[in-house]
Amino acid sequence: MCVDGLDTVVEQSERLRVRLCDGTDPAPLTASLGIARAVVETGDVESAVNELLGRADEAMYQAKRLGGDRVALYGGDSLSSGDVNELQ
Numbered sequence: 001m002c003v004d005g006l007d008t009v010v011e012q013s014e015r016l017r018v019r020l021c022d023g024t025d026p027a028p029l030t031a032s033l034g035i036a037r038a039v040v041e042t043g044d045v046e047s048a049v050n051e052l053l054g055r056a057d058e059a060m061y062q063a064k065r066l067g068g069d070r071v072a073l074y075g076g077d078s079l080s081s082g083d084v085n086e087l088q
Contacts, residue, residue, distance in 0.1 A: 006073075009035055013071045021069070030069035034060030037074070 004012075013033045021028045036055035040048040055074040063072035 006035075006037055009037075010071065010073065017069065017071060032060055032063035032068045033071045034058065034063060035071065035073045 017031045034056040059072040059074040
């Protein structure tokens, strides 16, 4: 989890995805990352966090369905190679 702004989180996620893939490696590692955002109130933090993690998980699986090695944002389309998309 991160408390930075969405642009920062997307940028850091994309940077991580790129760094994990070493083009010189014969079997490069790829990463499918899911991002979700929410405002968590002090009332039921556990429920809110579980829902947030579920959304991020959905976004990650959407990134995988779209071919993997990309970042997907819950609430819109999927992002690939610098293009961040959101789940609907």
